[in-house]
Amino acid sequence: MPLIAIDNVKKRFGDNEVLKGISLDIEPGEVIAIIGKSGSGKSTLLRCINGLETIDEGNISVAGAKLGQTELELRNLRLKVGMIFQQFNLFPHLSVGRNVMIAPMIVKGTSEAEAEAIAKANLEKVGLGHKFDAYPDQLSGGQQQRVAIARALSMQPQALLCDEITSALDPELVNEVLAVVRGLAKEGMTLVMVTHEMRFAREVCNRLVFMHQGKVHEIGPPEEVFTNPKTPELQQFIGMTQGA
Numbered sequence: 440m441p442l443i444a445i446d447n448v449k450k451r452f453g454d455n456e457v458l459k460g461i462s463l464d465i466e467p468g469e470v471i472a473i474i475g476k477s478g479s480g481k482s483t484l485l486r487c488i489n490g491l492e493t494i495d496e497g498n499i500s501v502a503g504a505k506l507g508q509t510e511l512e513l514r515n516l517r518l519k520v521g522m523i524f525q526q527f528n529l530f531p532h533l534s535v536g537r538n539v540m541i542a543p544m545i546v547k548g549t550s551e552a553e554a555e556a557i558a559k560a561n562l563e564k565v566g567l568g569h570k571f572d573a574y575p576d577q578l579s580g581g582q583q584q585r586v587a588i589a590r591a592l593s594m595q596p597q598a599l600l601c602d603e604i605t606s607a608l609d610p611e612l613v614n615e616v617l618a619v620v621r622g623l624a625k626e627g628m629t630l631v632m633v634t635h636e637m638r639f640a641r642e643v644c645n646r647l648v649f650m651h652q653g654k655v656h657e658i659g660p661p662e663e664v665f666t667n668p669k670t671p672e673l674q675q676f677i678g679m680t681q682g683a
């Protein structure tokens with residue numbers, strides 16, 4: 440059974456139909472990169488999977504449970520699927536450790552002692568165990584994004600959605616974040632990433648989804664998609680991103 444099943448999903452903003460019938464099954468442990476031009480609907484698709492946007496038609500289910508549209512159902516969904524954004528959105532007045540502890544404590548009622556243990560383990564995992572008591576403004580952007588990853592992991596999600604998580608970083612900080620993602624992929628975490636890091640997508644992802652004008656235009660293993668694009672739209676996109 441797929442972990443995430445997306446079936447003929449349509450999404451409109453006013454007259455603008457942004458997702459025009461997306462179907463995609465994501466298996467447990469798969470690492471999927473979503474690529475495509477600006478405005479093709481990549482972020483909207485991720486936000487629909489996480490219930491941050493409602494859908495107009497179709498179905499999404501996660502771990503066999505259909506994505507409902509009530510606030511409670513969406514909240515339960517967000518417990519299963521974590522999301523990391525371009526902006527790290529850490530609380531500046533809280534220490535790194537508290538930033539990671541707070542979601543499980545508030546959302547799940549995890550005890551402070553348990554939340555601390557989980558936070559420490561996840562900060563270790565992203566290479567920042569020694570920064571537990573530091574504050575976000577004492578960290579580089581790459582380190583802050585790694586804290587955001589630890590924060591998402593602390594909710595013990597079944598899948599992680601990553602929306603251009605390295606786009607706000609200086610180039611020299613990109614690799615430390617991608618290394619963390621690579622580690623998660625190796626451990627078997629299900630990952631769906633919107634990314635412009637083509638080399639990373641090629642090396643780490645099982646499948647690549649090329650979106651064009653609100654549709655899955657091409658899909659397949661990265662080698663196949665990159666070396667044998669079937670449509671002129673993908674050929675043109677690959678030409679645009681060469682060297683990325």
Ligand SMILES: Nc1ncnc2c1ncn2[C@@H]1O[C@H](COP(=O)(O)OP(=O)(O)OP(=O)(O)O)[C@@H](O)[C@H]1O
Nearest residue numbers: 452455457475476477478479480481482483484633
């Ligand atoms: N909240 C919103 N209200 C109205 N229109 C929106 C909203 N969010 C997205 N859109 C529109 O939906 C379309 C797709 O946007 P989306 O952000 O999903 O594209 P994208 O492929 O992720 O692009 P980018 O690479 O630039 O982030 C765009 O035309 C955008 O203007």
